[in-house]
Amino acid sequence: MNQKYHSLETSGLEDVLGDVDRAVKQGVEHFLPELKTGEVGRVQSVGQGIAWVDGLGQVQFEEQVQVGTRVAGMVLDILPDRVGIVLFGSSESVCAGDEVRRSGRVLDVPVGNDLVGRVVDPLGRPLDGRGRPDVVDYRTVLHDAPRIMDRAPVVRPLQTGLKVVDALIPIGRGQRELILGDRQTGKTAVALDAMVNQKGKDVLCIYCAIGQRSSGTARVVDALARNGAMAYSVVVVVDADAPPGLQYIAPYAATAMGEHFMDTGRDVLIVYDDLTRHAVAYRQLSLLLRRPPGREAFPGDIFYVHSRLLERATHLREELGGGTLTALPIAETEAQNISAYIPTNLISITDGQIYLSPELFQKGVLPAVDVGKSVSRVGGKAQLPAYHKVAGALRLSYTQFQELESFARFGTRLDDLTRRTLEHGRRVRAVLRQPELLTMSAGEQIAVLFAVSKGLMDEVPEVRMQEAETAILESVTAGIPDIEEAITRAGDDDPVWDRLIQLISTAIGPFKEAYADAGDIGPQNPDRP
Structure with a gap:
């Protein structure tokens, strides 16, 4: 019996092996080998974010490549005998002799609605502990700006919620407005106010942090989240410890993400914080690639690098969707030197600048905008009437x-006209002060600014200007329920202005009465400069 069962099992195994053998022979007979050719380079040397590679004779400029098994890179220099590649990862992960494989495509970045509300790096990789965003499409990081014929005039305002900016240095949708000043003068705060103020206005915001400290970026993200701005924002982060190649492509990648929405007809606001560090990263790459240094050791094409970026901010024609991309680049000055190389370049590229003065910042005048050195070359045409x-x-x-304030310090007694001018100017400066992240609507701004411009607040003590401003807003809101529609669209002869004067006069009446008891506060003291 055992021999019988053993013979049956043996014959079954032989049948299975025979089937396998026949299947293998049929597969081999029908297999047609396909020959694929491809360039594979070898790393000659590597260090400080740069790899020199040979064997890539057909590689494209700005093509994405894979260096070794773990590091991506981009071709930034093509020489007759070798190729210079900037690394997007640690140089310690690459060794001489590692293979370098081409991707066949220019560097691109994932774009789509799933990026909204996320914190990602310039390659679209998540940094907020959540999963990878769903990729809708890829967009080239470094591509040309829209053509002149594809652009439309800047005609719509972008309200920042800051009185001093919206009234005196207005920004239009599609404009490029530079924010510059010394360290710790509130440059990022101005940009964040503009982002927070877009709530409910159907404007997508992108904040690009270039070479910032992780703690500072975390505070920015927290501020956006606390004010509900992350719901319509994308944060692109590259830390100061990141490779210079990643810092170099960061603003371009953020712009590509914004252009995806602009092409669908949406309005986008993008903040580059800041381009001074971006210029330093590109200088480092250029020196490592052995390009000739120029002024302040920056390469000769540093102007082109930034103009290539900022020219992508525009207002598209209605035939192309009518979308806008508004850019707020930030630049850092040293010792208030706005004529330095990088600030000068950016001023000549952009459509105006908002200069933040350290002297005003030290006096507590926040935002510390120096109106005399700030200008908007486009926004006035897009400003609300x-x-x-x-x-x-x-x-x-x-x-x-x-002008008079600095002169008055040297005088003991001033004539009445000069004294009234000084007192009025102090009220204007007090009204232009505004706490961080407490933005105001256009109607509220105009109501308060109208009060001070007409001299209605000249008799209010400076120490009570904030109280008077609050009283004006409460009175105007109650007296004119549709304040936004009524004020922002009112013409010169509209009766709403007379109604506004009545409401303002009633609101600040109690503060005028207190003025007489203020003692040494006010223009009635002739010795006060």
Whole structure:
């Protein structure tokens, strides 16, 4: 019996092996080998974020490559005998002799709606502890700006919620407005106020942190989250410890993400914080690639690098969707030197600048915007008409005040006209102060600015200006329920202005009465400069 069962099992195994053998022979007979050719380079040397590679004779400029098994890179220099590649990972993970394989495509980045509300690096990899975003499409990181014929005039305002900016240095959708100043003068705060103020306005915001400390970036993300701005924002982060190649592509990658939404007809606001560190990263790459250094050791194409980036901010024609990309680049100055190389380049590229003065910052005038050194070359045409009622008088009175204030320090007694000008200027400066992240609507801004421009607040003590401003807002909101529609669209002869004067006068009445008890506060003291 055992021999019988053993013979049956043996014959079954032989049948199975025979089937396998026949299947293998049929597969071999029908197999047609396909020959594929491809370039494989070898790393000659590597160090400090740069790898020199040979064997890639057909590689494209700015093509994405794989260096070794774990590090991505981009071709940034092509020489007759070798190729210079910037690494997007640690140089310690690459060794001489490692293989370098081409991808066949120019560097691109994932784009799509799933990026909104996320914190990612320039390659689209998540940094917020959540899963990878769903990729809708890929967009080239470094591509040309829209053509001139594809652009439309800047005609719509981008409200920042800051009185001093919206009234005196207005920004339009599609404009490039530079924010510059010394360290710790509130440059990032101005940009964050602009982002927070876009809540409910259907504007997508992108914050690109370049070479910042992780703690500082974390505070920015926390501020955006606490104010509900992360719901319509994308944060692109590259730390100061990241390779210089990753810092170099960061603003371009963030712009590509924003352009995806702009092409669908949406309005996008992008903040580059900051381009001074971006220029330093590119200088480091260029020196390592042995390009000739120029002024301050920056390469000769540093102007082109930034203009290539900022020219992508625009307002597209209606035939192309009518989307806008508004850029707020940030630059850092040293010892208030706005004529330094990088700030000068950026000023000449952008459509205006907002200069933050360390002297005003030390005095507690926040935001510390120096109106005399700030300008907007486009935004006035896109400004709401009601601002024209107050902007010209405010700028003139504030400029006169700044000139007289420094002169008055050397005088003991001043004539009545000069004293009134100084007192009025102090009220203007007090009204332009605004706490961080407490933005105001256009109607509220115009109501307060109208009050101070007409001299209605000149008799209010400086120490009570904040109280008077709050009272004005409460009175105007109660007296004009549709304040936004009524004020922002009012013409010069609209009766709403007379109604506004009545409401303001009623609101600040109690503060005027307290003025007489203020003692040494006010223009009635002739010895006060």
